[in-house]
Amino acid sequence: MKAEIIAVGSELLLGQIANTNAQFLSQQLAELGIDVYYHTVVGDNPVRLAQAIEIAQKRSNLLIFTGGLGPTKDDLTKETIAKMLNKKLVIDEEAWCSICDYFAKTKRTMTANNRKQALVLEGAYVLKNEHGMAPGMALTVGEMTYMLLPGPPKEMQPMFLKYGRPFLLQTLDVQEKIESLVLRFFHIGESQLEAEIEDFIDAQTNPTIAPLAADGEVTLRITAKHRVEEEAKKMIRELEKKILTRVGDYFYGYNGDTLFSKTLEKLKEKGKTIAIAESLTGGLFAEQLTAISGASAVVKGGVICYTNEIKENVLGVPKEILQTEGAVSKRCAQLLAENVRKLCRAHIGISFTGVAGPSELEGKPVGTVWIGIATEEETKTFPLTLAGNRDMIRMRTAKYGCYYLLQALK
Amino acid sequence: MKAEIIAVGSELLLGQIANTNAQFLSQQLAELGIDVYYHTVVGDNPVRLAQAIEIAQKRSNLLIFTGGLGPTKDDLTKETIAKMLNKKLVIDEEAWCSICDYFAKTKRTMTANNRKQALVLEGAYVLKNEHGMAPGMALTVGEMTYMLLPGPPKEMQPMFLKYGRPFLLQTLDVQEKIESLVLRFFHIGESQLEAEIEDFIDAQTNPTIAPLAADGEVTLRITAKHRVEEEAKKMIRELEKKILTRVGDYFYGYNGDTLFSKTLEKLKEKGKTIAIAESLTGGLFAEQLTAISGASAVVKGGVICYTNEIKENVLGVPKEILQTEGAVSKRCAQLLAENVRKLCRAHIGISFTGVAGPSELEGKPVGTVWIGIATEEETKTFPLTLAGNRDMIRMRTAKYGCYYLLQALK
Numbered sequence: 001m002k003a004e005i006i007a008v009g010s011e012l013l014l015g016q017i018a019n020t021n022a023q024f025l026s027q028q029l030a031e032l033g034i035d036v037y038y039h040t041v042v043g044d045n046p047v048r049l050a051q052a053i054e055i056a057q058k059r060s061n062l063l064i065f066t067g068g069l070g071p072t073k074d075d076l077t078k079e080t081i082a083k084m085l086n087k088k089l090v091i092d093e094e095a096w097c098s099i100c101d102y103f104a105k106t107k108r109t110m111t112a113n114n115r116k117q118a119l120v121l122e123g124a125y126v127l128k129n130e131h132g133m134a135p136g137m138a139l140t141v142g143e144m145t146y147m148l149l150p151g152p153p154k155e156m157q158p159m160f161l162k163y164g165r166p167f168l169l170q171t172l173d174v175q176e177k178i179e180s181l182v183l184r185f186f187h188i189g190e191s192q193l194e195a196e197i198e199d200f201i202d203a204q205t206n207p208t209i210a211p212l213a214a215d216g217e218v219t220l221r222i223t224a225k226h227r228v229e230e231e232a233k234k235m236i237r238e239l240e241k242k243i244l245t246r247v248g249d250y251f252y253g254y255n256g257d258t259l260f261s262k263t264l265e266k267l268k269e270k271g272k273t274i275a276i277a278e279s280l281t282g283g284l285f286a287e288q289l290t291a292i293s294g295a296s297a298v299v300k301g302g303v304i305c306y307t308n309e310i311k312e313n314v315l316g317v318p319k320e321i322l323q324t325e326g327a328v329s330k331r332c333a334q335l336l337a338e339n340v341r342k343l344c345r346a347h348i349g350i351s352f353t354g355v356a357g358p359s360e361l362e363g364k365p366v367g368t369v370w371i372g373i374a375t376e377e378e379t380k381t382f383p384l385t386l387a388g389n390r391d392m393i394r395m396r397t398a399k400y401g402c403y404y405l406l407q408a409l410k
Numbered sequence: 411m412k413a414e415i416i417a418v419g420s421e422l423l424l425g426q427i428a429n430t431n432a433q434f435l436s437q438q439l440a441e442l443g444i445d446v447y448y449h450t451v452v453g454d455n456p457v458r459l460a461q462a463i464e465i466a467q468k469r470s471n472l473l474i475f476t477g478g479l480g481p482t483k484d485d486l487t488k489e490t491i492a493k494m495l496n497k498k499l500v501i502d503e504e505a506w507c508s509i510c511d512y513f514a515k516t517k518r519t520m521t522a523n524n525r526k527q528a529l530v531l532e533g534a535y536v537l538k539n540e541h542g543m544a545p546g547m548a549l550t551v552g553e554m555t556y557m558l559l560p561g562p563p564k565e566m567q568p569m570f571l572k573y574g575r576p577f578l579l580q581t582l583d584v585q586e587k588i589e590s591l592v593l594r595f596f597h598i599g600e601s602q603l604e605a606e607i608e609d610f611i612d613a614q615t616n617p618t619i620a621p622l623a624a625d626g627e628v629t630l631r632i633t634a635k636h637r638v639e640e641e642a643k644k645m646i647r648e649l650e651k652k653i654l655t656r657v658g659d660y661f662y663g664y665n666g667d668t669l670f671s672k673t674l675e676k677l678k679e680k681g682k683t684i685a686i687a688e689s690l691t692g693g694l695f696a697e698q699l700t701a702i703s704g705a706s707a708v709v710k711g712g713v714i715c716y717t718n719e720i721k722e723n724v725l726g727v728p729k730e731i732l733q734t735e736g737a738v739s740k741r742c743a744q745l746l747a748e749n750v751r752k753l754c755r756a757h758i759g760i761s762f763t764g765v766a767g768p769s770e771l772e773g774k775p776v777g778t779v780w781i782g783i784a785t786e787e788e789t790k791t792f793p794l795t796l797a798g799n800r801d802m803i804r805m806r807t808a809k810y811g812c813y814y815l816l817q818a819l820k
Binding site for chain 2: 007012013014015016017018019020022023024025026027028029030036037038039040041042043048051052055059189190191192194195201202210211212213214221223276278281282283284285286287289290291293295296299300301302303304305306307309310313314343344345356357358367385386387388389390391392394
């Protein structure tokens with residue numbers, strides 16, 4: 001089963017919106033074990049749409065269309081497919097009734113072209129639209145299956161989940177279960193990670209391993225297929241174990257986990273509260289933690305000590321230390337962590353100080369960073385040398401804060 | 411000139427990420443007056459990639475690729491194109507030096523595959539990567555132009571703007587000058603804004619007006635074409651003037667301006683410093699301001715008063731107020747703004763308190779927000795009732811903070 005997702009709409013080609021429909025459907029199809037080999041976007045132009053369909057028919061046998069089912073003249077998806085397949089368009093009475101109901105209810109005036117929305121391909125299985133007017137449809141002709149879905153995600157997504165997905169499962173008699181698991185790593189580059197597990201990547205067939213680097217992190221997506229779900233899961237577990245034997249030191253979580261969510265989770269688990277002193281990061285670390293609901297159980301608060309004045313007056317870093325060693329120093333990071341911990345009466349204090357750029361500071365180059373972590377027992381400091389622009393340095397610093405905290409909480 | 415954007419990456423076909431690169435490039439090409447007829451997404455598979463390129467060559471004459479320039483084995487874009495065009499891949503010395511620098515600076519270990527990143531198509535114009543390692547490239551062969559850009563948006567976007575766009579303008583000998591200007595609005599909905607200027611939108615030909623709503627803001631992109639640059643600019647200025655006569659109250663900036671950058675700018679202009687007390691927003695407001703370089707001239711710092719304990723002990727909100735009126739109250743917002751101003755010895759204090767959700771707080775529904783702004787002369791408070799999820803409520807609160815500050819600084 002090879003699928004292609006064809007989005008129809010000039011607004012995509014003009015960059016007015018991103019093709020999030022293709023992302024949603026790709027995730028859904030991956031879960032069903034259907035391989036997606038191509039996404040195509042084509043404008044509201046019947047000739048180019050027909051050409052795109054001809055190409056797709058040669059390389060895929062499941063074509064899923066989004067968009068072009070609306071009432072206006074440039075909505076041409078079903079008309080173009082009808083012509084190519086030599087099928088008639090017929091009124092779907094149920095869809096027509098619900099369109100009439102909608103207009104009656106909202107007291108809006110119906111125009112002639114609204115009837116066009118109730119047209120479906122003759123012989124198609126109609127996918128009800130419970131969040132809009134245009135129905136979707138699915139039709140199998142020989143080896144090919146066509147599924148037409150509306151463009152607005154708010155209509156398309158529930159329609160696919162409630163009607164499209166079951167249609168695919170039944171029609172395509174999907175036998176294999178597909179399972180996947182994302183492993184998340186930090187403090188290791190993509191190329192180093194791959195080098196460490198090169199033999200697994202080279203040998204991959206089932207399960208497959210897909211590495212991805214983003215925002216200073218690397219993920220590995222392991223995907224396994226098997227007729228028995230439990231077997232697919234077992235295959236993944238076994239490969240995961242082998243991978244983590246090699247690079248487990250850099251592993252921090254699964255799937256939707258983030259360094260911040262894991263940090264919050266770990267703090268909760270250990271019953272520890274935290275206070276934050278942010279110079280370099282200016283609130284970013286606290287913001288990321290408190291973006292997660294339930295943060296108030298462990299995040300007491302903190303101080304944004306952006307200027308030396310605040311470091312001195314609010315967090316008690318002596319003036320002479322700021323003058324001799326500077327704000328970007330081991331000693332300053334240490335005192336900020338200790339004093340914010342005391343001020344906020346928390347179990348742990350964490351501090352961030354450094355040079356975000358674009359210019360150097362205190363004679364220290366851009367990317368020089370100190371992180372301090374203070375507990376009742378001891379204070380540790382961590383120097384970093386980070387590359388990248390201002391945003392990247394700030395975000396990586398915050399992520400390293402999580403990384404060192406997670407190590408300290410082990 | 412017909413363009414096609416080809417994204418290479420299995421992560422797109424698995425739905426792990428959306429193809430936002432295609433959206434960005436489509437907007438950019440639209441501005442340059444280059445028609446985009448197709449977007450294609452293909453996986454990290456050299457056979458299918460070659461087939462997609464063959465199809466694209468028949469229907470387009472500018473192919474822009476994103477992704478597949480990384481160091482790993484499944485990064486195959488330039489290798490596949492080199493093979494198809496019968497071109498060699500050669501080391502770009504400048505790119506190679508900057509990769510070596512990067513590793514030296516960050517003290518990370520280089521692996522053999524990193525050298526692969528410095529390879530470029532023989533004879534190509536190299537597009538420097540100032541935010542990552544893999545360089546981009548552009549090459550014209552006969553009627554066809556190929557441009558290869560990296561996949562991560564943080565690398566791709568600045569590379570295209572600084573090097574890719576000028577290359578296209580020069581190579582394609584674009585005759586008409588295309589000028590565009592984005593007007594940014596806040597505190598007005600898209601439909602209301604459109605209704606106010608409906609006659610301009612209906613009458614548009616040159617300049618065109620494209621409205622877009624995102625993140626609680628609305629923008630209008632005005633684009634004019636003329637052989638003389640100054641004439642195009644004049645056309646834009648005239649339309650801008652007419653639009654702002656109608657909806658100028660909601661206008662806050664141009665192009666890449668943000669509410670945060672405008673706030674920083676205005677504070678600088680007026681010579682005022684600011685201190686921030688963040689409960690609801692947990693550091694977001696300070697983080698957004700300090701993300702902008704030069705923030706230290708006006709942002710003194712602040713307190714993340716996430717718990718009532720910090721509101722009381724660090725910012726001196728009396729316990730009885732927290733108990734009777736609550737943390738989410740006019741009085742609390744007022745005291746937080748006043749006291750953070752004094753604590754940090756700033757000209758202005760601003761505070762944010764409210765209910766981000768998912769649950770209600772102190773019997774107050776999700777979306778209840780108070781913002782306080784204190785100056786030496788007076789303290790003002792602003793109540794808000796915001797819709798949306800936790801992230802949206804926090805971000806909109808921070809943006810309203812800018813909005814009210816900008817009004818206060820007028």
